[in-house]
Amino acid sequence: MIRSCSWNVNGLRAAMGKGFLDWVASTDADFICLQETKLQEEQLTEDMRHPLGADGRRYASFWSHASRKGYAGTALYTRRDPLSVTTLGIQEFDDEGRTVVADFGDFVLVSAYFPNSQEAGARLDYKLRFCNAILEFCERIRASGRHVIIAGDYNIAHTPIDLARPEQNEGNAGYLPEERAWMDTFTGRGYIDTFRHLCREPGHYTWWSYRAPKAREKNIGWRLDYHCVDPELGPAIRQATIHPEVLGSDHCPVGLVLDI
Amino acid sequence: MIRSCSWNVNGLRAAMGKGFLDWVASTDADFICLQETKLQEEQLTEDMRHPLGADGRRYASFWSHASRKGYAGTALYTRRDPLSVTTLGIQEFDDEGRTVVADFGDFVLVSAYFPNSQEAGARLDYKLRFCNAILEFCERIRASGRHVIIAGDYNIAHTPIDLARPEQNEGNAGYLPEERAWMDTFTGRGYIDTFRHLCREPGHYTWWSYRAPKAREKNIGWRLDYHCVDPELGPAIRQATIHPEVLGSDHCPVGLVLDI
DNA sequence: CTTACTAGG
DNA sequence: CCTATTAAG
Numbered sequence: 001m002i003r004s005c006s007w008n009v010n011g012l013r014a015a016m017g018k019g020f021l022d023w024v025a026s027t028d029a030d031f032i033c034l035q036e037t038k039l040q041e042e043q044l045t046e047d048m049r050h051p052l053g054a055d056g057r058r059y060a061s062f063w064s065h066a067s068r069k070g071y072a073g074t075a076l077y078t079r080r081d082p083l084s085v086t087t088l089g090i091q092e093f094d095d096e097g098r099t100v101v102a103d104f105g106d107f108v109l110v111s112a113y114f115p116n117s118q119e120a121g122a123r124l125d126y127k128l129r130f131c132n133a134i135l136e137f138c139e140r141i142r143a144s145g146r147h148v149i150i151a152g153d154y155n156i157a158h159t160p161i162d163l164a165r166p167e168q169n170e171g172n173a174g175y176l177p178e179e180r181a182w183m184d185t186f187t188g189r190g191y192i193d194t195f196r197h198l199c200r201e202p203g204h205y206t207w208w209s210y211r212a213p214k215a216r217e218k219n220i221g222w223r224l225d226y227h228c229v230d231p232e233l234g235p236a237i238r239q240a241t242i243h244p245e246v247l248g249s250d251h252c253p254v255g256l257v258l259d260i
Numbered sequence: 261m262i263r264s265c266s267w268n269v270n271g272l273r274a275a276m277g278k279g280f281l282d283w284v285a286s287t288d289a290d291f292i293c294l295q296e297t298k299l300q301e302e303q304l305t306e307d308m309r310h311p312l313g314a315d316g317r318r319y320a321s322f323w324s325h326a327s328r329k330g331y332a333g334t335a336l337y338t339r340r341d342p343l344s345v346t347t348l349g350i351q352e353f354d355d356e357g358r359t360v361v362a363d364f365g366d367f368v369l370v371s372a373y374f375p376n377s378q379e380a381g382a383r384l385d386y387k388l389r390f391c392n393a394i395l396e397f398c399e400r401i402r403a404s405g406r407h408v409i410i411a412g413d414y415n416i417a418h419t420p421i422d423l424a425r426p427e428q429n430e431g432n433a434g435y436l437p438e439e440r441a442w443m444d445t446f447t448g449r450g451y452i453d454t455f456r457h458l459c460r461e462p463g464h465y466t467w468w469s470y471r472a473p474k475a476r477e478k479n480i481g482w483r484l485d486y487h488c489v490d491p492e493l494g495p496a497i498r499q500a501t502i503h504p505e506v507l508g509s510d511h512c513p514v515g516l517v518l519d520i
Numbered sequence: 521c522t523t524a525c526t527a528g529g
Numbered sequence: 530c531c532t533a534t535t536a537a538g
């Protein structure tokens with residue numbers, strides 16, 4: 001059994017001041033994937049590197065930083081020793097610290113921060129290149145007979161039930177036809193959105209805008225954070241969860257339990 | 261009798277959130293000179309423009325803004341109608357909103373924000389040009405048979421009793437030989453540092469660094485804010501005060517009562 | 521609105 | 530340390 005959590009923390013240093021370490025200790029996860037750490041190597045503290053887990057042991061961690069200060073960045077906390085940890089290996093994405101890729105032998109876990117397509121789709125092309133790179137990566141792992149888990153902030157609400165105001169957001173970043181079409185392609189190849197696999201109910205979101213007044217308390221949100229897995233892992237999915245009660249970021253954590 | 265107050269507010273918008281309007285209403289001053297307003301015309305609110313005075317009337321106000329956003333800037337609140345309000349009229353100082361010059365007929369009141377000479381005296385030349393422009397301005401007013409009051413943040417501690425740690429600050433911005441020498445020249449021409457005129461005691465400061473831990477509660481400060489007047493006003497000086505209990509900025513307000 | 525950044529003090 | 534700025538989300 002493996003337990004994974006993923007959380008876009010919207011600045012790890014800010015999250016640290018809002019109980020991040022307590023949350024880590026409460027998850028009892030084997031893997032914790034973070035996005036938008038918004039820091040660089042020299043800004044990491046010992047607490048960030050090796051937080052205490054629920055089992056009384058400290059996590060090992062692996063980090064991928066953007067070259068630009070205070071921007072993007074991903075991380076992975078793990079209880080298990082990976083065989084290797086890398087990134088997607090594509091310059092334009094590695095430059096922004098968009099992935100941590102950890103190889104555990106029978107499965108590969110990716111902490112991924114998909115680009116925001118921005119106002120007027122200014123960065124849509126970049127985002128779609130990232131999406132396609134992720135898909136190709138998954139297909140390669142799958143072809144090698146291993147499993148793959150893509151955890152993170154996809155910055156895409158896939159279908160109308162994945163955001164509170166679908167009509168009002170037609171054409172907005174995160175709900176563009178091109179982004180949704182890529183999710184169609186991804187799931188069309190058999191990859192499984194684990195939360196949606198187990199729950200067809202609307203109203204479950206993982207992100208609420210800070211800009212809209214009281215969006216979170218009114219639950220005017222979007223489901224942007226996912227654990228997706230390769231088709232062959234379908235029967236292994238035991239739990240896929242959203243934790244909207246966890247505060248400290250404009251996103252909330254999502255969880256996955258796999259019986260592998 | 262005229263009552264003036266001067267305060268470097270270190271950002272008027274921040275000060276507004278820390279009781280600035282209550283302070284204005286409590287001063288019962290005819291004139292309030294501000295420095296480091298750190299805003300521009302379009303960022304002014306009605307409350308900032310016309311705060312309520314202790315007499316139940318609203319002040320009129322005059323503003324001088326830096327062309328650079330969020331930088332420097334001076335203002336004058338007044339109960340009396342000035343004949344005219346201008347600035348020093350020198351491009352390099354007007355560009356930074358360093359003075360408001362109000363003509364009341366028998367006297368001219370200046371709200372002045374003297375430049376900081378910066379690390380390694382990087383801006384010392386600029387500052388000394390400002391200082392000399394102020395002195396020349398005063399001499400012109402004086403020659404015309406009128407009085408002049410220069411209220412504001414001089415960014416200079418004149419003598420060892422004007423800062424808590426004179427030895428440690430030899431050669432530091434605000435206590436450079438050139439800055440102190442200009443104060444010698446200014447007072448040598450007869451201009452009166454009204455506070456020092458009435459009080460020879462050390463330990464009275466108007467600024468405490470935010471950078472040094474607990475500087476204000478330990479009273480490790482500098483006297484940088486002054487009301488200076490022309491020599492002929494000497495006999496009219498009734499009160500010159502420092503108000504270290506007023507919080508909301510790294511500076512505190514200073515007051516002057518003149519019997520004219 | 522919030523988190524970073526940077527400049528200035 | 531604190532107040533602004535700007536970029537990004």
